[in-house]
Amino acid sequence: MSVPIVFLDTETTGLHADRRPWEIGIIRRDEHGQTETTIQVADVDLSGAELIGLKIGRFHDRHLHYGEADADAHEKDDGHLLLEERDAAREVEHLTRGAHxxxxxxxFDTExxxxxxxxxxxxxxxHYHLIDIEALAAGYLRGRHEMALPLPWNSDDLSRAVGVSTTEDERHTAMGDARWAMRVYDAVAGSAQ
Incomplete structure (x- = not known):
């Protein structure tokens, strides 16, 4: 593999332009193999948060500092980090550098x-060229079945159509959605990239 691939997702404080990431899921695949890292931002700024965004990712149930989750038990798991935002930024920059x-x-996540x-x-x-699994799956299905898929696309329907399923517990967690993106990508493009 010549270029690293990073499967990425974030849970944020809303859907607005000034949203802040509070959970980041990164799966990096490169010549050394594959690593998974989940970062929660310990000092996330909630002053501009939108309740809808916090509800989508189950912030109050899952955030290690603000929520009901057990931070001590979670920090012992390999690949899970609770970091101040400045340290989270350094980790994200390092893990995504040079990657597709x-x-x-x-x-939504990279902005x-x-x-x-x-x-x-x-x-x-x-890399500036982002790979959207929904567009990838829609193009794959169009080419395979020689039919256009009507808009708006539904990500769950596209995922099932390429043979990838997901669970409600997995969805809208940063690592769960990163893993889902990886499975869709691998189903369409193959894992030997």
Missing amino acids: IVGAVPS CLAAMLRRHRLVPAW
């Missing part, structure tokens, strides 16, 4: 992460 980003509407990096005087260093 793959996700479900990855621009939010780019703002976080810049707040800490870092620059996004991932």
Whole structure:
């Protein structure tokens, strides 16, 4: 593999332009293998949060600092980090540097992460061409079945159509959605990239 691939998802404080990431799921696949990292931002700024965004990711149930989750038990798990935002930014920059980003509407995630990096005087260093699994699956299905898929696309329907299932517990967790994106990508493009 010549270029690293990062399967990425974030859970954020809302759907608005000024949203902040509070959970980041990163699966990096490169010449050394594959690693998974989940980061929760310990000092996430909630002053501009939207309740709908927090509900989608189950923030109050799952955040290790603000929620009901057991931080001590969670920190012992390999690949799970509870970091101040400045340290989270450094980790994200390091893990995504030079990589192709793959996700479900990855621009939503990369815009939010780019703002976080810049707040800490870092620059996004991932490849500018993002890979959206929904567009990838729709193109694959169109080519395979020679039929157009009507808009709007439904990500769950597209996923099932390429043979990938997901559970409600998995969805809308950063790592769960990153793993789902990876499975869809691998089903369409193959894992030997």
